[in-house]
Amino acid sequence: MKSLRLYGPNDIRLDEVPVPAITEDEILLKTDAAAICGTDVRMWQNGYKGVDEEHPLILGHEFAATIAQVGANVPFYKKGMQVAMAPNIGCGICDKCVRGDFHLCDDYKAFGINMDGAFAEYIKVPGEALTHGNLMTIPEGVSPEEAAVNEPLSCVYNGFLKCDVRPGDFVLVVGSGPIGIMHAQLAKMAGAAKVMMNDLSEERLAESAAIVDGMLTYHGGDLAGYVLKETGGKGLDVAVVACPAPQVQAAMLPLMNYGGRVIFFGGVPAGKQPVAIDTNIIHYKELFITGSTRANICHFRKTLGFIAEGLVDVKGLVTARFRIEDILEAFDCARQAKGLKNVIVF
Ligand SMILES: [Zn+2]
Ligand SMILES: [Zn+2]
Numbered sequence: 001m002k003s004l005r006l007y008g009p010n011d012i013r014l015d016e017v018p019v020p021a022i023t024e025d026e027i028l029l030k031t032d033a034a035a036i037c038g039t040d041v042r043m044w045q046n047g048y049k050g051v052d053e054e055h056p057l058i059l060g061h062e063f064a065a066t067i068a069q070v071g072a073n074v075p076f077y078k079k080g081m082q083v084a085m086a087p088n089i090g091c092g093i094c095d096k097c098v099r100g101d102f103h104l105c106d107d108y109k110a111f112g113i114n115m116d117g118a119f120a121e122y123i124k125v126p127g128e129a130l131t132h133g134n135l136m137t138i139p140e141g142v143s144p145e146e147a148a149v150n151e152p153l154s155c156v157y158n159g160f161l162k163c164d165v166r167p168g169d170f171v172l173v174v175g176s177g178p179i180g181i182m183h184a185q186l187a188k189m190a191g192a193a194k195v196m197m198n199d200l201s202e203e204r205l206a207e208s209a210a211i212v213d214g215m216l217t218y219h220g221g222d223l224a225g226y227v228l229k230e231t232g233g234k235g236l237d238v239a240v241v242a243c244p245a246p247q248v249q250a251a252m253l254p255l256m257n258y259g260g261r262v263i264f265f266g267g268v269p270a271g272k273q274p275v276a277i278d279t280n281i282i283h284y285k286e287l288f289i290t291g292s293t294r295a296n297i298c299h300f301r302k303t304l305g306f307i308a309e310g311l312v313d314v315k316g317l318v319t320a321r322f323r324i325e326d327i328l329e330a331f332d333c334a335r336q337a338k339g340l341k342n343v344i345v346f
Pocket of ligand 2: 092102
């Protein structure tokens with residue numbers, strides 16, 4: 001089968017490899033759609049621990065598939081079922097796993113991160129992913145592309161829940177990629193009075209505004225003045241930082257209303273830490289500062305339901321489709337931030 005493998009920094013190759021063999025506790029999936037994510041691009045550029053010439057890794061953690069083969073001991077799942085995958089598999093034993101937060105497990109494994117992923121014609125699913133509930137059937141009417149893009153939506157939903165967006169809130173999202181758009185979509189859904197988006201790129205803002213109905217955008221040099229004007233002088237109830245910039249994180253605090261919630265959704269590169277923030281603003285304005293990373297299986301199932309019920313439209317996020325034969329071209333597009341979601345369809 002064809003597969004895209006990472007060998008080290010700036011080294012990905014389209015390889016021909018054998019279709020994985022499964023044991024009686026495992027499942028073999030035939031991939032239908034797999035989306036490229038910023039994480040894939042970063043792994044390509046930086047390499048990843050444990051991955052080298054002798055230990056290549058098939059990338060891809062946002063995917064949907066059809067069950068091709070089922071081990072004799074596997075319950076419930078049948079050949080031919082269309083399925084989506086919450087890609088983070090926990091140990092199942094630690095406190096975080098026991099409360100359902102497999103994505104925070106210290107020993108977590110994830111497709112396309114530290115085990116073979118979805119940029120391949122077939123994917124082997126280990127037994128623990130099946131018994132933990134990572135694999136789920138796709139609701140009727142949801143396409144494989146939408147189910148693949150549900151993975152980042154589930155991560156956004158995890159962050160969204162921590163910001164407690166309420167009806168009438170003023171919300172600002174900084175960063176106009178697919179993640180920023182999804183944050184804006186969920187804030188709208190929760191009844192925000194205004195959803196504003198800020199980014200340096202006017203072009204990307206226009207692309208995002210075309211997807212999120214009624215969203216305001218700003219790319220000028222006076223974000224504070226803009227926020228004051230749009231919020232009637234009150235400031236923001238919720239700020240989402242969906243870009244890896246320390247100065248943006250620090251710049252959010254003075255923009256907040258009393259009791260405002262700030263989420264640092266994107267990580268900042270280690271070399272740019274620590275970030276200096278004015279903690280007195282947190283104190284005097286009683287702000288809540290939080291962060292989130294990845295998503296658990298409950299988040300994933302919930303957002304798959306949002307898509308099925310038509311509450312969130314992720315179709316517009318898929319701006320280009322490629323065959324696996326052309327995946328290197330797709331990665332180039334993703335690296336240049338061309339379009340929103342580049343999806344490999346099989
Ligand atoms: Zn991703
Ligand atoms: Zn665990």
